[in-house]
Amino acid sequence: xxxxxxxxxxxLHLALLLPGPRHGYEVKKEHDAWFPDAKPLAFGQVYAxxxxxxxxxxxxxxxxxxxxxxxxTVYAVTDAGRQRLEExxxxxxPPAGTGPEDIVRKTVVALRAARGEGAARQVVLRQRTAHxxxxxxxxxxxxxxxxxxLHLARRHAVLHLDxxxxxxxxxxxxxxxxxxAPATPPDAPPAGAPELGPLEETR
Amino acid sequence: xxxxxxxxxxxxxxxxxxxxxxxxxxxxxxGEVVAVTGPSGCGKSTLLHVAAGLLRPQEGRASLLxxxxxxxxxTARAVLRRREVGIVLQxxxxxxxxxxxxNVALPLxxxxxxxxxxxxxxxxxxxxxxxxxxxxxxxxxxxxxxAQRAAVARALITSxxxxxxxxPVASLDPAxxxxxxxxxxxxxxxxxxxxxxxxxxxxxxxxxxxxxxLRTGSIEHEAVLR
Ligand SMILES: Nc1ncnc2c1ncn2[C@@H]1O[C@H](COP(=O)(O)OP(=O)(O)OP(=O)(O)O)[C@@H](O)[C@H]1O
Ligand SMILES: [Mg+2]
Numbered sequence: 001x002x003x004x005x006x007x008x009x010x011x012l013h014l015a016l017l018l019p020g021p022r023h024g025y026e027v028k029k030e031h032d033a034w035f036p037d038a039k040p041l042a043f044g045q046v047y048a049x050x051x052x053x054x055x056x057x058x059x060x061x062x063x064x065x066x067x068x069x070x071x072x073t074v075y076a077v078t079d080a081g082r083q084r085l086e087e088x089x090x091x092x093x094p095p096a097g098t099g100p101e102d103i104v105r106k107t108v109v110a111l112r113a114a115r116g117e118g119a120a121r122q123v124v125l126r127q128r129t130a131h132x133x134x135x136x137x138x139x140x141x142x143x144x145x146x147x148x149x150l151h152l153a154r155r156h157a158v159l160h161l162d163x164x165x166x167x168x169x170x171x172x173x174x175x176x177x178x179x180x181a182p183a184t185p186p187d188a189p190p191a192g193a194p195e196l197g198p199l200e201e202t203r
Numbered sequence: 204x205x206x207x208x209x210x211x212x213x214x215x216x217x218x219x220x221x222x223x224x225x226x227x228x229x230x231x232x233x234g235e236v237v238a239v240t241g242p243s244g245c246g247k248s249t250l251l252h253v254a255a256g257l258l259r260p261q262e263g264r265a266s267l268l269x270x271x272x273x274x275x276x277x278t279a280r281a282v283l284r285r286r287e288v289g290i291v292l293q294x295x296x297x298x299x300x301x302x303x304x305x306n307v308a309l310p311l312x313x314x315x316x317x318x319x320x321x322x323x324x325x326x327x328x329x330x331x332x333x334x335x336x337x338x339x340x341x342x343x344x345x346x347x348x349x350a351q352r353a354a355v356a357r358a359l360i361t362s363x364x365x366x367x368x369x370x371p372v373a374s375l376d377p378a379x380x381x382x383x384x385x386x387x388x389x390x391x392x393x394x395x396x397x398x399x400x401x402x403x404x405x406x407x408x409x410x411x412x413x414x415x416x417l418r419t420g421s422i423e424h425e426a427v428l429r
Contacts, residue, residue, distance in 0.1 A: 129428070132405065132408060132414060132428050133409075133428050136409040136411075136428050139406070139409060139410060162405050165405040172416075172418075172424075173418070177423065
């Protein structure tokens with residue numbers, strides 16, 4: 001999943017209004033087209049954010065359309081909104097990687113919760129598989145050949161997975177393999193589920 | 204139909220005193236892509252050399268397309284390799300005195316192919332890897348990445364049923380890597396070749412159907428990625 005969650009919702013919505021006035025449904029659709037690998041925006045989220053933009057003078061309501069269907073409020077970005085977006089674009093995002101993520105937490109828990117290196121090794125190996133599967137999925141998706149924005153968003157996701165995988169590789173190599181342990185069977189976790197199974201020492 | 208194209212059973216091998224492979228078994232079916240990964244020195248290249256019939260293991264057996272490599276004499280093994288197998292080695296695989304064009308045409312020429320036809324096929328293969336303008340250069344006159352692309356073109360020229368590639372994109376930039384991997388993958392996906400891809404790069408391993416990870420000569424972990 002490409003994470004847009006950390007992108008400020010305010011600026012994201014301002015950007016989505018930039019091409020021209022839109023109602024909430026159009027904002028959502030445009031977002032989902034810009035970030036097709038991301039979690040789709042929820043309607044509730046969109047309307048709440050647009051409401052907040054109007055309250056703060058960053059957007060305004062320009063008309064209320066009724067096209068046979070439900071009444072729809074059309075929003076446009078204001079000059080203040082444009083300026084805010086400009087400032088946001090100028091400011092570099094804070095570099096990530098400061099707090100422990102789930103993959104680190106799970107490994108540390110496996111090691112510290114007295115289950116030992118064998119258990120941690122299983123956690124790490126299963127996580128590697130889940131990461132590789134997600135990477136395979138992302139690399140197999142169409143559309144990035146012709147759309148540079150999509151290509152870049154996907155490469156970002158792939159390279160982040162790669163950074164995790166390098167850490168996981170180092171972790172596997174530094175965790176000792178139980179004596180005489182057979183190679184792990186080629187089943188690994190069910191598709192897409194980096195789920196922690198029971199943390200037994202040997203399988 | 205799903206008989207393995209590549210099979211290793213209980214393979215062990217040591218160089219002098221260094222154990223490089225210990226009790227390794229592996230099979231790859233036609234059309235399947237297997238990535239062999241693991242830290243430097245864990246035995247990836249040795250595994251590939253054994254599987255491709257370039258190295259006879261001290262223990263265990265290796266077969267290609269159902270033929271036990273132990274039971275073939277050197278000539279029969281060479282013919283099998285030349286006709287059915289494409290190999291991209293990690294280092295120094297091109298003939299230094301030959302221009303890239305003839306290096307790529309070599310598998311066809313060794314198999315008695317007509318010179319003009321083989322060169323035409325080689326020129327087309329070079330075009331597919333973006334090397335049409337370097338056809339007359341000898342290996343010492345091209346970059347590492349260009350030599351690597353020529354080696355891939357040579358491995359693919361016979362449309363082999365089995366492909367072995369040892370770090371085939373290690374010296375390529377992302378765009379060049381995509382191009383070369385695209386060719387190798389379509390040989391498997393469209394051409395039905397069994398592809399064994401040795402790599403330390405996870406983004407390359409993630410193209411495979413299965414990952415086999417080695418650690419100090421034995422299989423540490425296998426993961427189905429499909
Ligand atoms: N010809 C040789 N003579 C002696 N030792 C060798 C030879 N080839 C490989 N080795 C040793 O055998 C072990 C496995 O080597 P191999 O080349 O298969 O590793 P690898 O996984 O391919 O490493 P890399 O990722 O660096 O290419 C290493 O310890 C290596 O030093
Ligand atoms: Mg090697």
